[in-house]
Each structure stands twice: as C-alpha cells, then as structure tokens.
Amino acid sequence: xxxxxxxxxxxxxxxxxxxxxxxxxxxxxxxxxxxxxxxxxxxxxxxxxxxxxxxxxxxxxxxxxxxxxxxxxxxxxxxxxxxxxxxxxxxxxxxxxxxxxxxxxxxxxxxxxxxxxxxxxxxxxxxxxxxxxxxxxxxxxxxxxxxxxxxxxxxxxxxxxxxxxxxxxxxxxxxxxxxxxxxxxxxxxxxxxxxxxxxxxxxxxxxxxxxxxxxxxxxxxxxxxxxxxxxxxxxxxxxxxxxxxxxxxxxxxxxxxxxxxxxxxxxxxxxxxxxxxxxxxxxxxxxxxxxxxxxxxxxxxxxxx
Amino acid sequence: xxxxxxxxxxxxxxxxxxxxxxxxxxxxxxxxxxxxxxxxxxxxxxxxxxxxxxxxxxxxxxxxxxxxxxxxxxxxxxxxxxxxxxxxxxxxxxxxxxxxxxxxxxxxxxxxxxxxxxxxxxxxxxxxxxxxxxxxxxxxxxxxxxxxxxxxxxxxxxxxxxxxxxxxxxxxxxxxxxxxxxxxxxxxxxxxxxxxxxxxxxxxxxxxxxxxxxxxxxxxxxxxxxxxxxxxxxxxxxxxxxxxxxxxxxxxxxx
Numbered sequence: 230x231x232x233x234x235x236x237x238x239x240x241x242x243x244x245x246x247x248x249x250x251x252x253x254x255x256x257x258x259x260x261x262x263x264x265x266x267x268x269x270x271x272x273x274x275x276x277x278x279x280x281x282x283x284x285x286x287x288x289x290x291x292x293x294x295x296x297x298x299x300x301x302x303x304x305x306x307x308x309x310x311x312x313x314x315x316x317x318x319x320x321x322x323x324x325x326x327x328x329x330x331x332x333x334x335x336x337x338x339x340x341x342x343x344x345x346x347x348x349x350x351x352x353x354x355x356x357x358x359x360x361x362x363x364x365x366x367x368x369x370x371x372x373x374x375x376x377x378x379x380x381x382x383x384x385x386x387x388x389x390x391x392x393x394x395x396x397x398x399x400x401x402x403x404x405x406x407x408x409x410x411x412x413x414x415x416x417x418x419x420x421x422x423x424x425x426x427x428x429x430x431x432x433x434x435x436x437x438x439x440x441x442x443x444x445x446x447x448x449x450x451x452x453x454x455x456x457x458x459x460x461x462x463x464x465x466x467x468x469x470x471x472x473x474x475x476x477x478x479x480x481x482x483x484x485x486x487x488x489x490x491x492x493x494x495x496x497x498x499x500x501x502x503x504x505x506x507x508x509x510x511x512x513x514x515x516x517x518x519x520x521x522x523x524x525x526x527x528x529x530x531x532x533x534x
Numbered sequence: 535x536x537x538x539x540x541x542x543x544x545x546x547x548x549x550x551x552x553x554x555x556x557x558x559x560x561x562x563x564x565x566x567x568x569x570x571x572x573x574x575x576x577x578x579x580x581x582x583x584x585x586x587x588x589x590x591x592x593x594x595x596x597x598x599x600x601x602x603x604x605x606x607x608x609x610x611x612x613x614x615x616x617x618x619x620x621x622x623x624x625x626x627x628x629x630x631x632x633x634x635x636x637x638x639x640x641x642x643x644x645x646x647x648x649x650x651x652x653x654x655x656x657x658x659x660x661x662x663x664x665x666x667x668x669x670x671x672x673x674x675x676x677x678x679x680x681x682x683x684x685x686x687x688x689x690x691x692x693x694x695x696x697x698x699x700x701x702x703x704x705x706x707x708x709x710x711x712x713x714x715x716x717x718x719x720x721x722x723x724x725x726x727x728x729x730x731x732x733x734x735x736x737x738x739x740x741x742x743x744x745x746x747x748x749x750x751x752x753x754x755x756x757x758x759x760x761x762x763x764x765x766x767x768x769x770x771x772x773x774x775x776x777x778x779x780x781x782x783x784x785x786x787x788x789x
Contacts, residue, residue, distance in 0.1 A: 303662050304660065354669065361664065410615065
C-alpha cells in the first residue's frame with residue numbers, strides 16, 4: 230500500500246501550481262481552511278477557484294490575491310450575510326479584477342458529475358425563465374433526442390486539483406466521511422489531482438471494517454494530509470462544531486481591505502502552519518466547539534469465510 | 535392579547551407555518567423559513583418532512599440551525615444524501631411538495647431576483663446568486679415566497695431574473711414545460727397574496743391586523759390587484775408565539 234502522507238506545506242507546494250483550477254469543496258461543512266491558508270502563504274497566483282459556495286475561505290483567498298477567476302453558485306457568509314472581499318473584487322476590482330462564472334447549485338452539481346463520469350454535458354431541469362444563461366454562455370439548451378422538448382445542459386467540470394476534508398483516511402488515501410456529503414465525491418473523481426485532508430489517520434483495518442462509509446478510494450488520491458482542526462472555523466461532523474463567532478467576526482473584519490490584510494498577516498503569513506494557528510486560537514476554542522456524543526448504532530456486515 | 539403583542543416577523547413566521555397544514559414535504563431555507571417549518575411541525579403539520587438543500591431528508595434539528603448546512607440537521611435525520619441525489623432524485627424527481635423562497639426583488643408574477651441590484655457586469659450590489667433557487671422554483675410542486683413588503687423589493691421590473699415565478703403570467707409555465715406549479719402564496723410582514731386568477735398575477739388576499747390597504751398599495755411598486763373579498767389575517771395564537779420565543783428561536787435571532 231503506497232504511503233501518500235505529506236505535510237500541508239509539501240502537498241500544496243507539490244500539487245498546486247500558479248494558473249491552475251482548484252476546487253476546495255464541502256458544503257458549509259468540511260471546508261479545508263488549512264489548505265486555503267497554505268495556498269495564500271505560498272503566494273500562489275492566477276488560480277481559478279471553484280466552489281459551489283465560496284464561503285469565508287475563498288473570501289480570504291480572493292482578498293489575498295491568489296485568484297483571477299471564480300466559478301460558483303452561491304456567494305454568501307452562510308447564515309450571516311455577504312462575502313465582502315468577493316464583493317469588493319467584483320464591484321470595485323480590489324485588490325484585483327475577478328472574472329466570474331456563475332451557475333445554480335444543481336448546475337454545479339451536474340458539472341462535477343459530468344466531469345467525474347467523463348460525459349460531454351449534464352442535462353437538468355433548470356434555467357428556464359432565468360437570466361443566468363444570458364450572462365453565462367456555457368449554460369446551453371439541447372433538443373431532447375427522444376421527444377419534442379428541449380433541456381438545459383451544463384459542461385463537465387474537471388478541476389486540476391480537488392482538496393477534500395474528511396474525518397479519516399488511511400495512509401494510501403482511502404477516505405471515510407459522514408455528515409453532509411455535499412459534492413465531495415464527484416469533485417474528487419472529476420479532478421486530475423486529489424488532496425485529502427483528515428482529522429485522523431487510521432489503519433487500513435479501520436477502513437475495511439466499515440466499507441460503506443468510504444467515500445473516496447485511495448485509487449484517485451495523490452496526497453493525504455493529517456491536519457486536525459484543518460476545517461476550523463467550519464466544522465467536521467462529530468469532531469467539532471462551526472465556530473460561529475468567527476463567521477460573525479469575519480463579517481466585520483472583511484468590510485475593509487486594509488483590516489482584512491492585517492488579519493491575513495496576523496493569522497496566515499505570520500504563522501507557520503495549522504498547529505500554530507490552533508495554538509494562537511487558544512485552548513478554549515477547542516472546548517467551545519466540541520460537540521456532545523451521538524454515536525451510530527453498530528451494524529453487522531457478517532463474516533463470509 | 536393586544537395587537538402589539540407580536541412582531542411583524544412573528545406574523546410572517548406564523549402565517550407561513552399555517553400555510554404548511556397538510557403538506558408532506560417542504561424544502562426549507564435558513565432563517566425565518568426554517569423557524570416557520572419547525573413551527574408547522576409542532577402545530578399544523580406534525581408529519582411534515584424537512585428537506586434541506588445541503589442533502590438532508592427528514593431533519594429534526596435540536597437547535598436553531600445557524601445555516602442550511604448546520605450539523606444539527608444531520609444528527610437524528612432520516613437520511614443524509616449527496617447533493618446530486620438531493621437535486622436529481624428528490625427535487626427533480628418531484629418529491630418536494632412546497633419550497634419556501636425569498637429574494638431581494640419580486641415582480642407581479644412572482645419572478646425572483648437574488649443575483650444583482652443594477653447591471654450584472656458592474657453591479658451596484660452583488661447579491662448571493664441562485665444557489666438552488668432557480669431549480670427549486672422550477673421543480674418544486676409549489677412555491678411559497680416569504681419577503682418583507684417594501685417598494686424596493688416589490689418592483690415593476692426585476693434587475694435580474696434569477697428564478698422563475700409565473701414568468702410573463704397566464705399559462706407561461708405550462709408552455710415552457712416547467713414541472714412545478716410555481717408560486718402559490720406570498721407571505722409578507724403586512725399582508726398575504728396569492729396568484730389565483732387566470733393571469734397568475736399576484737393579488738392581495740389578506741391584510742394583517744392593523745395594516746391598512748393604503749399602506750400595502752403604497753408599498754407595492756405596481757398597481758396591485760386585489761381579491762374580490764379581502765380577509766384579515768388571524769392573529770398569532772399564544773401557543774404559536776410561545777413556541778417561537780421559547781423553543782424555536784430562544785435567542786431572538788429572527789424576530
């Protein structure tokens with residue numbers, strides 16, 4: 230079994246190149262802030278950032294100037310309000326112009342699915358009566374070859390790199406995830422390179438004891454990064470809750486570019502890695518975001534010898 | 535109870551919850567719609583199944599979710615599914631009875647804008663965009679819209695058409711082969727509207743207690759159509775207010 234373990238620094242240095250398209254997925258949950266911060270720290274440039282919901286992580290990355298293009302379907306600080314840095318880039322070209330390519334959620338879901346399945350397009354019942362296709366010419370309509378009607382289609386999405394955060398994996402990248410499954414599996418299968426970031430590294434036996442929970446096989450994984458609390462301030466089901474105080478705080482910080490840059494300096498450029506970031510956050514944060522217990526009942530796969 | 539004993543937001547939440555009587559599955563948004571759906575589950579629709587676009591069917595949140603992807607939606611849910619299943623099997627498969635939507639702008643046919651104020655290429659205000667709203671508006675069997683009533687929001691012409699309501703009115707949805715019936719109800723802080731006329735045009739059906747017809751017609755950005763008989767919305771009941779204030783939104787985030 231190939232050992233694919235890398236540090237976050239080495240995984241980003243080796244697999245994320247200037248000009249590439251990068252998808253850090255995870256719908257509200259499992260958002261790999263640690264990887265986003267390392268991309269900022271390594272001063273990557275001209276990236277196409279892909280994410281259904283850009284969330285705070287892309288707000289930070291866009292404020293830091295790593296991206297020239299954003300592909301998305303919903304721009305918001307979930308449950309709080311606006312993404313001020315993305316808005317500043319779109320509305321005022323600060324710190325740099327940002328090209329956008331916009332879909333609906335189902336459109337993005339379909340794009341990843343077509344990319345993962347190696348299909349030329351994905352048909353979906355959406356976009357009728359919407360202005361979106363007018364402003365995004367990649368959303369098109371085809372005639373139904375079996376009927377008289379027509380249907381909207383979106384093109385396949387194949388990111389150069391997908392970064393997926395999960396609860397656990399073994400050293401070759403067999404990855405188990407429970408909680409909101411989002412679009413992580415499709416994003417991983419669609420991407421040329423997959424970096425998996427986990428809360429826990431486990432033995433292969435642990436994976437094999439519960440194969441239904443394996444979302445991503447090591448087959449398509451290039452690097453495994455063990456990074457506890459790597460999704461903070463978002464959450465990992467059963468491990469920690471969303472640190473909502475930061476989502477609220479970011480709403481204030483991000484309203485001003487200079488204030489945002491000062492935050493990036495203090496919490497990203499001025500910090501070596503995730504472990505130092507958590508140290509700097511303070512011990513009480515871990516306690517504050519710890520969930521209670523709700524274990525699943527054990528099931529029996531049966532032994533067939 | 536006096537008429538001042540509830541807030542306009544509470545009136546909206548209560549009205550939305552009551553409209554869910556008899557509904558089996560509802561596609562929930564965060565914020566007030568979320569409270570409304572959970573209130574309905576505690577009152578008029580005990581068997582209501584909550585569906586969240588994050589990929590949760592049959593959620594029973596133990597706390598007020600901070601977002602539509604809150605971990606409390608997962609724990610104790612009937613089923614947690616990939617987003618492709620959520621959109622393709624549940625929504626496009628026709629299993630969503632009612633979806634609750636909102637927007638920055640709405641027109642007389644219930645078309646919604648959640649994308650930009652001003653020009654798309656150089657917007658005055660960049661809004662969140664569609665999220666799942668466009669396909670929800672198309673595929674849900676029916677749509678209830680929850681929005682505060684103001685002349686900035688209820689406009690003659692949208693700056694951007696994000697999600698279709700009754701499009702240009704009449705049988706436009708049927709001609710465009712849209713699977714769902716589109717908007718059936720608009721719930722605001724001042725009044726309720728439906729679309730029960732051949733043009734599928736928004737019409738005033740009920741004024742909330744203490745709200746004048748004049749105040750509503752002034753707040754709508756076009757000459758608003760009125761149903762033949764105007765009702766007065768029933769006051770929030772003590773039990774409904776108690777549930778909102780002490781069980782569903784104890785911190786008062788959405789009141």
